[in-house]
Amino acid sequence: MSNFTLKIIEKYNETDDTVTIVFKQPGLKKIKYLAGQYLTLIFRINGRRYLRPYSFSSAPEVDQTLAVTVKRIPGGIVSNHIIDQVKVNDVIEVLEPLGDFTLKSNLVLQNTHIVLWGAGSGITPLMSIAKYALHKYDTSHVTLVYGNRNFESVIFNEKIKELQSRYDNFSGLHFYTQATIGMDNPNIIQGRIDPDMVLSIMQCEGELGNTVHYICGPTGLKESVKAALLKLGIDKERIFSEDFEIIRNPLDFEGITTRMVSINHNNNIAAVEVVKGKSILEAGLDAMIELPYACQTGSCLVCKGRVIKGELKTIGISKLPEELESNECLLCCSFPLNDDVEVAVDN
Numbered sequence: 001m002s003n004f005t006l007k008i009i010e011k012y013n014e015t016d017d018t019v020t021i022v023f024k025q026p027g028l029k030k031i032k033y034l035a036g037q038y039l040t041l042i043f044r045i046n047g048r049r050y051l052r053p054y055s056f057s058s059a060p061e062v063d064q065t066l067a068v069t070v071k072r073i074p075g076g077i078v079s080n081h082i083i084d085q086v087k088v089n090d091v092i093e094v095l096e097p098l099g100d101f102t103l104k105s106n107l108v109l110q111n112t113h114i115v116l117w118g119a120g121s122g123i124t125p126l127m128s129i130a131k132y133a134l135h136k137y138d139t140s141h142v143t144l145v146y147g148n149r150n151f152e153s154v155i156f157n158e159k160i161k162e163l164q165s166r167y168d169n170f171s172g173l174h175f176y177t178q179a180t181i182g183m184d185n186p187n188i189i190q191g192r193i194d195p196d197m198v199l200s201i202m203q204c205e206g207e208l209g210n211t212v213h214y215i216c217g218p219t220g221l222k223e224s225v226k227a228a229l230l231k232l233g234i235d236k237e238r239i240f241s242e243d244f245e246i247i248r249n250p251l252d253f254e255g256i257t258t259r260m261v262s263i264n265h266n267n268n269i270a271a272v273e274v275v276k277g278k279s280i281l282e283a284g285l286d287a288m289i290e291l292p293y294a295c296q297t298g299s300c301l302v303c304k305g306r307v308i309k310g311e312l313k314t315i316g317i318s319k320l321p322e323e324l325e326s327n328e329c330l331l332c333c334s335f336p337l338n339d340d341v342e343v344a345v346d347n
């Protein structure tokens with residue numbers, strides 16, 4: 001995994017609680033990325049190292065600079081640091097771009113209709129995908145369906161309008177959950193993006209078999225949209241989603257108690273208390289062990305470890321990625337089931 005440093009050349013507000021930060025592309029070795037991927041930003045705050053992934057809101061080949069767009073999470077350590085402390089000319093350490101929430105070239109043909117479903121900050125990778133697809137491919141249509149509380153919380157409102165006026169084959173449909181007075185625009189709908197809305201939007205479409213779908217937003221949105229699309233008979237191989245946060249089901253913690261775990265990080269061994277509800281990764285980071293990680297949602301594999309002994313439970317993802325060996329685990333989704341667990345992480 002390569003690390004880089006990037007210089008911030010611009011920072012501006014998108015809404016009251018969201019900023020975009022723009023990085024200069026390095027002169028010699030430009031950062032290559034795919035639309036829909038993310039950049040993991042690294043900060044040291046009060047002596048502790050934090051890594052957080054942020055999807056690119058810029059698009060390769062379209063934008064000369066790299067941009068990420070960050071929404072403030074109440075009480076969130078890094079999002080508040082970025083919004084309140086980070087400034088133009090700061091140099092930020094980042095990991096190489098990661099993520100597979102990207103356009104699949106075998107699915108994007110001339111008559112493909114790309115449908116992007118998002119809510120709140122979930123718009124960021126969708127914006128990158130929309131800009132790139134419209135620039136690069138002669139697809140039949142790109143539709144963005146974007147849910148927010150109200151007009152004021154819409155991120156990229158002007159950029160969405162720009163795409164609308166520039167490309168005949170782009171349409172943006174806004175959903176507002178809070179009442180808005182005088183909504184006489186047919187592209188603004190009051191309500192939530194729920195399964196009925198998904199069905200009614202897609203029923204206006206002719207060939208559903210030509211559609212591909214990208215969903216990014218809270219779990220509720222993802223589940224509603226996926227269920228409705230599957231009900232319409234859309235192949236699950238044409239539906240992609242990105243999680244910004246893992247939601248753990250409390251029922252999965254039955255049988256789990258606070259345990260001591262031995263973490264061997266590059267041959268430094270520490271006994272760490274893993275409090276019930278915390279993953280081994282979170283417990284290790286709380287104990288100031290600088291373990292490798294990025295997404296914390298079970299997809300990047302950066303937190304991969306070897307199970308030396310003991311039994312673990314995987315929580316938060318439906319199954320472990322096939323790339324892992326039988327004795328490997330993802331520390332961000334691993335919880336100890338007994339007191340003799342020992343894991344090893346090299347790097």
Ligand SMILES: Cc1cc2nc3c(=O)[nH]c(=O)nc-3n(C[C@H](O)[C@H](O)[C@H](O)COP(=O)(O)OP(=O)(O)OC[C@H]3O[C@@H](n4cnc5c(N)ncnc54)[C@H](O)[C@@H]3O)c2cc1C
Pocket residue numbers: 038052053054055056068069070071072073074075076077078079080099121124125242243244245295296297
């Ligand atoms: C692949 C990926 C791409 C992402 N892209 C973006 C992006 O483009 N823009 C963006 O703003 N964020 C994005 N995120 C989320 C981002 O990485 C951080 O998780 C977020 O900024 C919160 O970090 P924090 O340090 O402020 O909060 P923390 O201090 O880590 O968390 C504080 C509290 O907020 C909760 N929380 C954490 N993340 C979220 C969230 N996303 N929504 C609601 N509650 C949360 C936690 O459960 C915790 O209780 C992405 C995440 C992933 C995995």
Ligand code: FES
Pocket residue numbers: 292293294295296297298299300301302303304330331332333
């Ligand atoms: S940090 Fe990405 S899989 Fe665990």
